[in-house]
Amino acid sequence: SAVISQKPSRDICQRGTSLTIQCQVDSQVTMMFWYRQQPGQSLTLIATANQGSEATYESGFVIDKFPISRPNLTFSTLTVSNMSPEDSSIYLCSGQGLAGGNEQFFGPGTRLTVL
Amino acid sequence: QKEVEQDPGPLSVPEGAIVSLNCTYSNSAFQYFMWYRQYSRKGPELLMYTYSSGNKEDGRFTAQVDKSSKYISLFIRDSQPSDSATYLCAMRWPGGYQKVTFGIGTKLQVIP
16 A cells, blocks of 8 residues: 655744645545544544646635645645644545555644644 | 544554554445554554455554445554554545545554
């Protein structure tokens, strides 16, 4: 099965700055997704990263805050913009389809702390 | 009401016990059901996947789906300390690439 890596694995950032998280899959996948996981809450889908077109955002998430790129079938980035302490969370990338199989599989996550 | 309800635990059991983890859901459109295991500071790992009502077994793990009651379960036999993790139920509509809805996860600790 395919494997996802994420960079950075963790970061501590200052309020008002931006952080870009990279997601790399070791084989081509049809779909890529970005999730947020906060303590005491279920995994929440931020957006679906579409190759060659704008990402599809879930209710409550907007492109200005979470711009996403997906230049090819193995790579995507998520930027958390103008960060506030409320953005402190684990951000997870997932893939599905082709070498990834029929169900979603996940990367190790990026643990973000905003001061 | 949340679409997927899952007791967050924590659940502590002695080594060798049978563990039962459960989720209920409200949307009858969900047709595919998954269980993910998430170790501390790791991403979720797909453990079991099932479509139809009934049981599906894989080693010490059994996934059970009761669509009439909108209830799914994961049983772990002969639990081991290495099973200590958070278990997330997940479900989606039929069709190739549908949004997955997750439960909050149940934290399990197996005590040696």
